[in-house]
Amino acid sequence: MRAKVGDHIVLAAEHVDDATRDGTITEVRGADGSPPFLVRWSDGHSGLIYPGPGSVLRLTGPGESTSPDAHRPPEDEATATGRMHEWTVRVSIFESGDDTSATAVLLSDSPLHITAKGESHRSPDDDVVPEIGDEVAAARALRHLAEKLVATAESEIEDMTGREAHIRPR
Secondary structure (H helix, E strand, O other), X not given: OOOOOOOEEEEOOOOOOOOOEEEEEEEEOOHHHOOOEEEEEOOOOEEXXXXXXXXXXXXXXXXXXXXXXXXXXXXXXXXXXXXXXXXXXXXXXXXXXXXXXXXXXEEOOOOOEEEEEEEEEOOOOOOOOHHHHHHHHHHHHHHHHHHHHHHHHHHHHHHHHOOXXXXXXX
16 A cells, blocks of 8 residues: 555544544655555544555645545436445454344445444254354344444434434335
């Protein structure tokens, strides 16, 4: 990864329940733009990092702003040209005996994240097939994550309109 002062960097959380972090590179200490980088995080803190997997670097050209909103087109342009961005869902699974638990986290453009959990328990009469417990626990966590995401959207609509909102399932 090569960077320059002013580039914007986004780091995925190290642990499934941690928030995604974003900030602006204020100093490049490696040769030819390589790490380590001194970063001023959006929460006001600064730190020296060696970015690893899950890091995204937004390169900025001369005169471009490094704020996350600077990469977003204006409202009318967003409708005309479309808007592209990526969200990632991370699922962590833990098995212990006949019990499996899964935690799903939505990592989006903002530093905020939504977390949900799911569990499964193998019946004593069932064959031991760990993958099935993983699938059931992960499916339950993802379903709960979807429900939380819809609830968040409804809440935001209510905040904007001042009226109760219900998003229809499809």
